[in-house]
Amino acid sequence: MDSAAxxxxxIAVLGQIQAxxxxxxxxxxxxxxxxxxxxxxDSKVWPxxxxxIATETGATIPNDVNIFVDETTKLPRSIDEIAAFVCELLKKQSEKEAAAA
Structure with missing residues (x-):
C-alpha cells in the first residue's frame, strides 16, 4: 500500500471515529x-x-507501536507522517517475510 492510499x-478512519x-x-x-x-x-482511542487502520489496510501493527507519536522525539505525528511511518513498517515486514521464505 502506498502512502497516498x-x-x-x-483520514476516513479518524473522521469515522470522531463521528x-x-x-x-x-x-x-x-x-x-x-x-x-x-x-x-487520547491514549484510550489510539489503540x-x-x-x-490495521484491519482496513491488512497491515500488522504491533500492539507496542504507537503510530500517532514519534518514539524518538515524543512529538505527535501528522497524518502524512503516520502514513509514511506505517508504509515503512509494512515494507520492513514484507522484507522480513521475504527473507524468511
Missing amino acids: LKETL DSGLECPPLTGATKPIENLPKF VATTI
Missing part, C-alpha cells in the same frame, strides 16, 4: 496531528484507531 484510509464518538472533527489534511487537533483523541 494510506493517508486516505487514515461515532459524537465529537466534532475539523477538516483533516496531511498536516493534521490527530493527538493535537482532534477533540478527546482502537490503530486496530481499525
